Amino acid sequence: MSNSGLQPTIDLEVYRYRPEQQAEPTYDTFTVPLRDEWVILDALNYIKDELDGSLSYRWSCRMGVCGSCGMMANGEPVLTCAAFLKSYAPGSIRVEPLANFPVARDLIISMDDFMEKMNRIQPWIITDEEKPLEEGEYLQTPDQVDEYKQFSMCINCLLCYSACPIYGMEPSFIGPAAIALAQRYNLDSRDHGQETRMDILSTDDGIWQCTFVGECSEVCPENVDPAGAIQRYKVTSTNDWWKSKLLPWTSKQ
Amino acid sequence: MTYGRYQKYHPWLYEPRFPILWWIKKWAYIRFILREMTSLAVVFYAVVLLLYVNAVSDGPEAFAAFTAWLKSPLSISLHAVAFFFLVFHSITWFNLAPKAMVIHIGAKKVSGSVILAMNYLTWVVVTVGLFWLLTF
Numbered sequence: 442m443s444n445s446g447l448q449p450t451i452d453l454e455v456y457r458y459r460p461e462q463q464a465e466p467t468y469d470t471f472t473v474p475l476r477d478e479w480v481i482l483d484a485l486n487y488i489k490d491e492l493d494g495s496l497s498y499r500w501s502c503r504m505g506v507c508g509s510c511g512m513m514a515n516g517e518p519v520l521t522c523a524a525f526l527k528s529y530a531p532g533s534i535r536v537e538p539l540a541n542f543p544v545a546r547d548l549i550i551s552m553d554d555f556m557e558k559m560n561r562i563q564p565w566i567i568t569d570e571e572k573p574l575e576e577g578e579y580l581q582t583p584d585q586v587d588e589y590k591q592f593s594m595c596i597n598c599l600l601c602y603s604a605c606p607i608y609g610m611e612p613s614f615i616g617p618a619a620i621a622l623a624q625r626y627n628l629d630s631r632d633h634g635q636e637t638r639m640d641i642l643s644t645d646d647g648i649w650q651c652t653f654v655g656e657c658s659e660v661c662p663e664n665v666d667p668a669g670a671i672q673r674y675k676v677t678s679t680n681d682w683w684k685s686k687l688l689p690w691t692s693k694q
Numbered sequence: 695m696t697y698g699r700y701q702k703y704h705p706w707l708y709e710p711r712f713p714i715l716w717w718i719k720k721w722a723y724i725r726f727i728l729r730e731m732t733s734l735a736v737v738f739y740a741v742v743l744l745l746y747v748n749a750v751s752d753g754p755e756a757f758a759a760f761t762a763w764l765k766s767p768l769s770i771s772l773h774a775v776a777f778f779f780l781v782f783h784s785i786t787w788f789n790l791a792p793k794a795m796v797i798h799i800g801a802k803k804v805s806g807s808v809i810l811a812m813n814y815l816t817w818v819v820v821t822v823g824l825f826w827l828l829t830f
Binding site for chain 1: 704706707708709710712716717719720722723726730790793794795796801803
């Protein structure tokens with residue numbers, strides 16, 4: 442017994458870009474069931490299963506951990522696994538690939554630029570000297586962990602880059618997530634890489650490109666607060682500069 | 695402006711243009727642009743002050759003429775607009791302070807609201823101090 446006639450529906454206007462067929466993107470409208478427990482990702486899966494198998498998009502965990510299903514929903518960067526259809530109803534939902542990135546196909550962006558930048562800030566613990574094994578672990582107090590824990594929660598979903606107009610205008614900007622990740626290591630008591638990262642971060646393409654729009658922190662699904670990380674680093678960098686001018690004998694060069 | 699940085703080697707990638715009017719789509723972006731524009735109000739005040747100092751050096755007549763202009767409706771309305779932007783500038787600036795300032799007392803982090811309160815308190819003290827200097 443079907444009650445499909447009574448089932449409420451919602452329209453998704455989905456961005457389509459098939460480079461072998463079209464030079465400019467277009468939009469396809471799909472009507473999908475509007476179910477209370479469905480998120481945009483469920484609707485996309487329904488489209489792919491039932492309506493158009495050629496639709497391409499990234500997803501994996503469907504529970505806000507993997508960070509691969511970030512897209513624009515009505516112009517806002519969201520994790521589509523956490524964006525409920527009913528919160529957009531009535532009315533349609535325009536689903537587009539994340540802004541500020543080149544589009545490879547349909548809802549899939551190329552994230553090569555971010556991958557290169559993430560590598561550039563050296564996101565690993567840099568030590569001056571390795572301790573011999575017999576000295577045991579590198580211990581930290583809970584307070585020392587709290588210093589960087591927030592910045593370690595990033596899932597690389599790139600919503601912050603899509604919310605950042607600076608990155609849109611100046612693609613050479615290292616950007617929110619990469620700088621927050623740099624801070625995650627800078628603030629780690631086991632790390633001695635601050636000086637090395639300073640050369641990369643305290644440049645025009647680093648923190649000084651940021652004019653504190655602050656939207657990166659607003660859209661972050663993990664409350665990493667990259668805007669806060671960048672502003673903190675501006676203070677560190679300024680102090681460092683003054684110290685090198687007023688107390689030159691304290692700097693390493 | 696297209697970036698072109700990918701298309702050279704990956705011609706199939708579509709690179710959307712970044713729209714000039716990107717900031718009108720969202721209130722948060724408009725607020726940001728307004729905050730950036732407040733710098734013009736700061737420039738306005740600085741220029742008025744420089745002109746006033748110049749009028750003082752030009753003698754009593756120039757000073758009286760400039761003071762009269764300051765009392766004109768045009769000047770008062772310009773000052774009202776500039777004042778609004780400066781207050782907006784100051785409040786948004788102070789509200790951002792806890793993001794940049796992380797102060798430790800011992801192992802404890804000072805909470806953001808305390809840093810915010812200290813900033814506002816300093817603002818009030820300096821304002822009252824200046825007012826006292828100018829009026830007594």
